[in-house]
Amino acid sequence: MSGAGFAAPHVDYAATAPIIALTVGLVVILMSGVFETTKRWAPGLAVMTLAATAGLLLWHWNDQIDLIAGALRVDNLAISISLIAIVSAFSTILLSIRERAAEEAGQGEYYALLIGSVLGMVLLSEAENLVTFFVAIETLSIPLYILCATNLRREGSLESGLKYLIVGSLGSATLLYGMAFIYGGTGSTDFAGIAHGIQANGMLHDPLILIGIALAAVGLAFKTSIAPFHQWTPDVYQGAPTPITNFMAVATKAAAFAVFVRFFVVALGPETGDWQLGLAILAAISIVVGNVGAIGQDSLKRLLGYSGVAQAGYMLGGIVVASEKGLSSLVFYLAAYLFMNLAAFAVIVARERETPYGDDIRGVRGLMAERPSLAWPLTISMLALAGLPATAGFIGKLYLIEALVEGSYTWLAVFIAVGTMISLAYYLRVVAAMWMGGEETAAGTSAAPGATPVISGASPEADPVDPEAGRRWYLLAPAVIAAGITVFLGVIPQPLVDFATHAGSSLF
């Protein structure tokens, strides 16, 4: 020890335990992939890792601990978002059973990457410093770039991975550039330090900071697929293996929104008046672009991609108002969104495996007569995403609109209402296909990227691999349980409201 004045920061191992658990799990899963005999344990090990992490996180519920010299912070917001990511990852593991992508990429690697991405999400939701913020967002993204491309023999999957890599890097670079401006203006990488620096250095409304805020917002908008930075979303969602799409749609969004709100409310709190309107306009654009883009999509994954853009617009509303209720409504919506999406994706995976149509809307035509146990979850999911009553989607919209009106952003609430109305046109089209046989769709109209054949997502290997997929427990159970929870939370929302209120109180 030369004693250069460096005092190693105190590490609270109890509070970092979830991160340690994930890291250990990641290494063990990767090692298990090396040996032929242990290879098939990978999914089980991943589930155990997630369960241990969830348990360790719940242990700290209601704590507020700053870790490692303020680089990370464990609070209810971080815990609740991490739990959403973990549940999403757990469902992804179920949907990945007998998935071609997981087998091709090698069991160990596939699940290790998934856990790695979850690690990034947990870090990101706890990040309280520009450096950890950036490291976490890369830890989250890089495994996902690879996971998108794991369906090695499908052109769409490779294209999806590459596209995500390029656009994602652009987003990261923009974000980093914005961080540089903010650091330059305030001289601090710490969120609280930035807020202090803005006022102490007289940088309030200074162009330097404002440019930084704008660039950071754009970078985060890439990650949360907010229009007009959403162009990658439909293509990547469509090309990626469906279980991974399920994971990206919810978990990535949740983690990115967590850091979005923490960064803007804690670090840029003094500038609230400057960024509110900008974000509100982004939300409005996102709602319109997402909903209009989804109309006429024949590929269900593409449709859900565009719908995700619109839903991100709704959720951004929770950040715009910068209030406790806004944050609570955001967490509520993310949790509800997890179940609504899961029900849909589980059904899509099942239909991909049992029909030759891939994720095309033709795959679900007449589903109500053929497989009611799949048709009900998808119906409930679509109605919930459209925000109809007696589903969690309705309560989520109610929560968001209440927060917006209280925060004097009634016009954005009206945008949500109008967007929801447009969204009926495509959500109900899926429902109509299941219940009423649907209209004939012209062949080849699906706007697939590149040289995708007539049937979206199809290639020789897209032929049915498992004609009984719709009866497998690992697909049926997630679909039915997620749909059940969606309805349950629409009728008895109080437990989730309490959960969200706790998460919301951690920043205000």
Place this chain on the structure above:
Amino acid sequence: MINALLWVPLAFGFVGLFLPKRVVGWWATAGAAATLVIGVIMAFGFDNGAAGLQDTVHTSWISGLGVDYSLGLDGLNLFLVLLTALLWLGGIAFAAFREKERPQLFFFLMLAAETGTLGSFLSQDLLLFVLFFDLMLVPFYFLFGAWGIDRTAEGGPTAPRATLKMMIYTLIGSLLMLVGAIATAIISAHGGHLTFSIEAIQQQGLPVGSQRWIFWFFAAAFLVKMPAFLVHGWMPDTYRAAPLSTLVVFSGVLAKVGAYGFLKIVLPLFPQATSQFQTVLLLLALGSILYGSVMAFTQTNLRLIAGYSSVAQLGFITIGIFTLRADGSDGAILQMVNHGLVVGAIFIIIAILVERSGTEDLRAMGGMAMRAPVFAALFLIVTMATLAMPGSANFIGEFYILNGLFQAKIVFAFIAISAVALAAYYALRLYIGTMHNRKPDGVLSREISLRDGIVLAPLVLCILALALYPQLILHRADPSVQQSVAAVTESSESNLAVNE
């Protein structure tokens, strides 16, 4: 009790999902009958003279958001609840006699729709009302889309397309209403305790500026649902696509939820805006009457004749409410029940006519009365009630409405009175065109079957009973109506006082 009334239909429907095909129709009929019995028992226990809520249930539902599960009966909704229970029984019983694909789902959706509709009548919490208002539409989406009739042969849309149009039209209104409801609660709370209770919001009051825009958010929802002139675009396609047994309840009850919403919510909560926009609403309603009547006597499809006549009748009801006088609104309530009974019966009659003749075209029908005197008599009673023949309850309803309108806006009254003559024309045209004239080939003139008679006769009996004793409704509705209307008159008087 009130909980049972609300949830019994849904519970029966849910159990019905697991029953075999043959019995599910009877099971559903039993469920609807049970609901009606509960409703009648509650009506007997109703305290006639009181204006306030009775049989209330009140528990917190989502405490963080200020939403309560709060139900109650008053003079405004009592008879609409009974009408709902009666028409649903009629519609379900009528459908139970006929073969259906996937009957379990059909009856589940019908009964779920009944719970939704009863919920919107019974809700005393603004947000609960909005929730049920949206919810009652969802089953109809599936009913119309999956069991509906494609009209591609006539150049019309397929059933799913027609239904989608209906959903988008009606949800535009109700989603804006959701925003409006939340804004109402937040603004009236003045930063204090957030509540959606209609009573509490009425006491706290809203600033006039907010009332003006929120009024239109609510009006949009209610006018589309009716449907009123200019926002009726979804109606023709939907009415042509829908199965007739569902139209009995859809046309008979759902349209009234819109009118009820004006009385229950708009008048008490937005009194200043209401008196400000009175003329606009009266003009729209007048448009509905004239347009609906003219369309009703140019259409040849039986469903559309009934559909457009509903537009005209709902125009009358709207006028009654927006006289902003107690007699006009009393008449409106009476007329809501009358029209529900009449139009429910008409759609059952149309369903029978269509079965006998194999067509829905008025021009291809006729002579059906020849061997069916009982059917003809029942139809004639319904027709006479539709055209508000003196002696019928509809006459009394229209008289109250017009009386109120003469006191409020005499110019409008002169135009509205012409509509009474127009109603006579389209109602008689429907009757003569189907029952009289020469009988074309292929049209069967046969007496009404006993089973259909059992469905139709009670409705006709109710029409007759109300004709003899309309006070049954008027007495019970009046105290509550006085309250709703007083909210507006008081506020406009206080406005005048401020201006002076």
